[in-house]
Amino acid sequence: MPLPLYLLAMAVFAMGTSEFMLAGLLPDIASDLDVTVGTAGLLTSAFAIGMIAGAPLMAGLARDWPGRSSLLGFILVFLAAHVVGAATSSFPVLVATRAVAALANAGFLAVAVTTASALVPPHKKGRALAVLLSGTTVATIAGVPGGSVLGTLLGWRATFWAVAALCLPAAIGILKGIPARPAQEDETDGPALRSELAQLRSPRLILVMVLGALVNAATFASFTFLAPVVTDTAGLGELWISVVLVLFGAGSFAGVTSAGRLSDQRPGVVIAAGGPLLLIGWPALAVLAEEPVALLILVFVQGALSFALGSTLITRVLYEAAGAPTMAGSYATAALNVGAAVGPLIAAASRSTAAGDLGPLWVSGTLVATALLVALPLRGVIAAGRSDEVLR
Template structure:
């Protein structure tokens, strides 16, 4: 795999740390800026909204620009937003920086997905995607707990400074490791289709179904992951010190799942989706029913991390394969599917929590994943055609 892929993954790690780090910093931010905890929690919503909006908008804007220029521009905007966030005394400014940073993040990821698949052979998109998204899973394993510890020790502003500093070596790596212009792909077409032609891909069933399935699985994953802490402490009765342990176990599983997706999603997508999807659904059911047993709960957390990211990573790879006729916008379709799930899952989980016990979001994960399982099995012919042919665009 090209070194440039790992440089892109480093930037994704920094951005992933920023996306998830607020989970442990909301009370400190609320106290520091004299706002309610609920208001501070809106910072997460702002980031999710920016990611969903930013993916197609930034990808369309990036079409005339060389990939390296767009990647560096998005990364620099993202970095400056964190510098401003670390300095501002205003919650409104902080909110605005999260929205702008998320749009830059979405633009970066959309272009990075496009660039990553052009750096490898056409039949290795899943492998390239796995390396790129490993930055996100490593952020869950290491970056988020480290950010939480840093924020606890030095204040929440220190975490924003740390993310900004982490972006600098990634920027240098991209500037030196990505070719500024010309062909970047082993199979890139000489002439890219028009924006209208690429947007027309959103009307094709194979693209829409792959995106919907990816959003459902990712929604279930983040519905459960976001509200894992009360399950660990209230349902299982463990000490709060076990919460970061549970999150790290899930992150470790997610990294393993991305590796599995990278190995199998190109050559054997039907195997991953046909077997792992039903097992993922069953796993959420078992976790909801057996969460009061600490050892079983912690074991299931790591297993669900593996399964969720193996299935989710494979589905996102299928979006890229399905949208191969949209070479500049396909990455934004995959990014939008990822983040639609990441935004909707926790929101539905929050609604389910109202008036119910702490296991409600896990049941939400089971419902969303079960729906995806019912859809994925009859859809395999369309989203994962044999011999890895992308379905006709119609």
């Protein structure tokens, strides 16, 4: 894989740390800003909603800009939003900074996905996406748990400052390592924006976007509210939150890495094998959450299965949107973040039911079941990926 892919992954690491770090900071933020933990969970949804709207909007605005300039501008706006967020004492202002950061993140990721696809041969999109997403999974292994420890020791604001600092080397890497215009961006006869938007009328594209959104909703529903499960249900100390986040991140890295090759050529295998296991895993975690050993094992397994399945479905979005070369990344980003917005909202509501802290885990199982019910009668469509057509 080309070196620029890894430079993009470094920037995604910084942004992924920010996106996921709230899972370990919600109780501290809620206490400091005098809101409930459920209300603080809206920060995750605000970020995701900003990315849903921002992905196509920013990609559309930046489609004629040089890739390097777009990526650099987005990451600098992202940095500024975290500086303001670290300094504010107002919850509404913090929500606003998350929305601005989300717009910048959405634009960056949409352009980065398109850039990554342009840097490799057409039949290696899945592997390129796996490298790019490895920035996110490494963030869950190192960045997010590190942020959780930093937040525990120095307060949640220190974590926001740390993310702002992470953006600086990422920006330098983009400036030095990403070509101003990758080779495929030099083409001037690409499809018009209207033609690219028309791809959204494709039933196959809509199907894989819906499935990707459902699986990601399941992932974020539980991931956002893991901290109370660790401390209240399992009875572990606050520092164990970081351990659990590391395990989830390690699982997600293993999942996205192992699915990288299969998502190009054998997506049906990943979905058929991983889907039922993921469905079983969330209720099992809810039932066994009081047992620390079972909790630690299942968190790793669910991280691996969630990201293997999710990254495979998002790779299918890129193949199905091949006729939208500058907008495909935004469609994939939007699908991911529809799930990231909806999942925590449903999970937050479930915490006020009899299920309590375990409600989000049951919500995740329900969302995966819904995805499998949708996918089952259409499994032939999902398995017959565009990569097969390229490889013939």
